[in-house]
Amino acid sequence: MQYIRYIVGSGQHTNSHLYEENGYIYQAPITFYTQKGIWDLAPGFGGGHNSRFNRIIGQECMACHNARSAFVDGSENQFLNVPHGIDCERCHGAGGEHVRRKLAGEVIDTSSQTDFSIVNPRNLPSRDYQMSVCQRCHLQGIAVLQNNKTFDSFKPGMLLRNVMDVYLPEYDGNQTQFIMASQAHRLTKSQCYIKSEMTCLNCHNPHISVKYTPKQQFNNACIKCHQQKTCSLPEAKRKANNNDCSTCHMPPSPSIDIPHVTVHDHFIRKPIPETEKKKIENFVRLANASNPNPSALSQAKGYLHYFESYTSGSTPSLLDSAEHYINKAKSNHNLLQLLDPTVHLYYLRNNYGKVIETATKVATQNIKEAWTAYRIGEAYWQQKNAPKSAEYFAQAVKLMPLNHDFNNKLAMAYIAQNQFKQAQPILEMVVKKTQNTYRHLPTWVLCT
Numbered sequence: 001m002q003y004i005r006y007i008v009g010s011g012q013h014t015n016s017h018l019y020e021e022n023g024y025i026y027q028a029p030i031t032f033y034t035q036k037g038i039w040d041l042a043p044g045f046g047g048g049h050n051s052r053f054n055r056i057i058g059q060e061c062m063a064c065h066n067a068r069s070a071f072v073d074g075s076e077n078q079f080l081n082v083p084h085g086i087d088c089e090r091c092h093g094a095g096g097e098h099v100r101r102k103l104a105g106e107v108i109d110t111s112s113q114t115d116f117s118i119v120n121p122r123n124l125p126s127r128d129y130q131m132s133v134c135q136r137c138h139l140q141g142i143a144v145l146q147n148n149k150t151f152d153s154f155k156p157g158m159l160l161r162n163v164m165d166v167y168l169p170e171y172d173g174n175q176t177q178f179i180m181a182s183q184a185h186r187l188t189k190s191q192c193y194i195k196s197e198m199t200c201l202n203c204h205n206p207h208i209s210v211k212y213t214p215k216q217q218f219n220n221a222c223i224k225c226h227q228q229k230t231c232s233l234p235e236a237k238r239k240a241n242n243n244d245c246s247t248c249h250m251p252p253s254p255s256i257d258i259p260h261v262t263v264h265d266h267f268i269r270k271p272i273p274e275t276e277k278k279k280i281e282n283f284v285r286l287a288n289a290s291n292p293n294p295s296a297l298s299q300a301k302g303y304l305h306y307f308e309s310y311t312s313g314s315t316p317s318l319l320d321s322a323e324h325y326i327n328k329a330k331s332n333h334n335l336l337q338l339l340d341p342t343v344h345l346y347y348l349r350n351n352y353g354k355v356i357e358t359a360t361k362v363a364t365q366n367i368k369e370a371w372t373a374y375r376i377g378e379a380y381w382q383q384k385n386a387p388k389s390a391e392y393f394a395q396a397v398k399l400m401p402l403n404h405d406f407n408n409k410l411a412m413a414y415i416a417q418n419q420f421k422q423a424q425p426i427l428e429m430v431v432k433k434t435q436n437t438y439r440h441l442p443t444w445v446l447c448t
């Protein structure tokens with residue numbers, strides 16, 4: 001029996017459901033789509049990709065959908081504490097100092113002065129800083145973390161690009177398709193944004209839901225800037241639509257990642273006629289939406305991640321792009337710094353020989369990325385070298401001790417060498433952590 005512990009979603013578009021097992025959080029495969037009033041498979045579970053009860057909810061999801069949560073390092077999806085929703089500090093930064101000063105009687109008239117004891121996103125020094133606050137969550141894409149950063153590192157007052165690079169695929173044609181949480185990317189494509197100092201706050205007060213925001217607030221924002229360059233559509237035609245600027249210029253549109261919902265396209269431009277929308281759109285490149293000058297290494301990682309997570313491995317040319325950037329990065333990075341993307345590249349090409357050749361140049365204990373150690377272990381496993389695969393799986397487990405898959409792989413590598421004594425405590429630990437169900441384990445574990 002599983003109980004739903006948490007619901008994700010404002011309920012305006014969808015409600016998705018999470019359950020918990022010993023602090024490990026997973027997504028249930030069913031979602032309620034409020035706009036159509038129907039139950040269906042959760043986003044990403046359709047089209048033959050039903051991962052049943054195994055979809056983990058890691059730090060990346062949680063960091064966009066909640067207040068700061070107590071994530072357990074070394075796990076993929078274990079949390080000691082899961083708050084119930086996005087709180088003030090996600091936009092205003094830590095509030096302790098502010099509270100202390102107010103309790104001490106410090107009063108500041110914010111209509112004429114800035115209260116520096118807390119962040120007000122509107123008063124951040126430039127548009128980049130202001131946008132970073134909203135982009136942290138409304139710019140969903142292929143996130144490549146900077147060195148030593150985690151998905152919890154960003155705080156209001158920082159620049160997003162100092163924490164992560166966010167990549168999104170760019171298409172030719174009319175660019176009418178987009179994912180749901182992409183407002184902060186779509187907006188930046190607009191001439192309105194490029195040729196002004198516009199931010200999200202021109203139109204939104206994030207304390208008030210759009211549900212309770214009168215249309216006129218959005219239209220007033222348009223009109224304020226568009227005194228000179230006004231609408232070229234004859235007034236009679238606009239009147240038919242109450243002269244409601246945003247309905248025509250920010251039309252509702254389905255998103256490509258979440259079924260049965262519509263969101264408003266934040267790419268403000270002349271409306272694209274229905275017949276023009278279906279034009280075939282070809283992938284052009286992976287564009288960095290948070291950083292105009294990403295490093296070659298970051299771009300390589302972006303392509304690898306995109307290939308792996310979004311294309312079901314169907315576009316090998318993306319890996320050629322990754323290789324191009326790895327080669328470019330060689331001029332200012334040493335072998336160890338290039339190890340992770342190089343191993344990842346050969347691994348995704350199923351070239352296990354090359355994975356191993358690369359691995360032999362670096363001592364096992366110098367590997368700092370658990371997934372790299374895992375991939376090397378897997379390459380040795382594919383080549384039926386159980387002792388070597390155990391060595392690398394052990395390193396993966398050392399770096400990420402609470403990853404069930406890594407532990408299972410290590411146990412398997414021991415069993416392949418008849419080292420049952422080594423395998424047993426590992427398997428017992430995994431079984432204990434997932435005691436409500438054995439579904440995370442391969443069936444053979446049940447027989448040993």
Ligand code: HEC
Nearest residue numbers: 009010011013014016060061064137138139140180181263
């Ligand atoms: C970069 C931040 C980010 C990440 C990562 C992210 N989301 Fe979201 N997600 C959002 C935002 C912002 C919205 C709301 C967009 C809107 O209202 O247009 C959203 C919308 C949703 C919705 C629909 C909610 C509604 O309002 O009805 C669901 C469900 C959801 N996300 C689940 C997930 C899951 C599960 C993951 C991890 C696999 C995830 N998200 C990862 C930012 C993110």
Ligand code: HEC
Nearest residue numbers: 086087088089090091092110115120121122201205206207
């Ligand atoms: C999604 C981001 C976000 C969240 C969450 C949020 N705020 Fe705000 N807050 C803002 C922004 C942006 C402004 C500036 C609005 C403006 O000037 O139009 C603001 C302004 C304020 C102001 C006015 C400050 C001044 O100097 O006039 C107060 C007070 C405030 N927020 C309190 C809170 C409290 C309390 C919470 C939690 C219950 C909260 N906010 C949650 C984004 C947020």
Ligand code: HEC
Nearest residue numbers: 191192195196198202221222225229245246249268269270
């Ligand atoms: C902060 C100021 C600002 C706001 C708010 C704003 N715009 Fe603009 N908009 C501009 C500027 C500046 C341009 C570029 C004008 C030019 O190129 O001469 C522009 C261009 C446009 C264009 C032409 C785009 C193109 O690709 O040629 C349209 C259409 C448009 N705006 C509609 C709107 C609508 C509708 C709204 C409200 C939902 C809006 N704008 C809000 C400043 C703004």
Ligand code: HEC
Nearest residue numbers: 134138183184187199200202203210218221246250263264
């Ligand atoms: C020029 C005005 C304008 C600007 C600037 C703007 N928005 Fe919006 N936004 C709208 C309108 C209009 C809606 C639709 C409101 C409704 O439901 O009627 C909307 C709706 C939304 C929604 C609800 C989901 C959806 O798409 O319907 C989210 C989330 C959102 N905006 C986020 C943002 C973020 C984040 C930014 C800054 C990156 C931003 N918006 C900038 C006008 C704007």
Ligand code: HEC
Nearest residue numbers: 009010064065086090133134137200204206208209210211
């Ligand atoms: C911590 C992540 C986070 C941050 C930071 C954040 N948002 Fe959101 N926002 C979300 C999520 C998630 C949703 C969707 C709500 C849901 O379904 O749970 C949302 C919903 C919205 C909506 C539509 C919901 C509604 O009822 O109006 C608007 C508008 C919006 N955000 C604007 C902003 C703006 C503007 C900023 C920057 C000042 C901002 N957000 C910062 C995560 C965030």
Ligand code: HEC
Nearest residue numbers: 222226229230231232233237238241243244245248270271
């Ligand atoms: C009924 C839908 C509709 C409404 C309502 C509407 N527009 Fe437009 N708008 C259009 C169309 C269609 C075009 C392109 C017409 C053309 O081909 O020149 C356009 C063009 C524009 C342009 C580009 C002008 C140029 O010379 O390039 C701007 C700016 C603009 N609209 C702003 C607005 C603003 C601001 C409002 C609200 C006061 C508004 N629109 C209301 C449909 C609409």
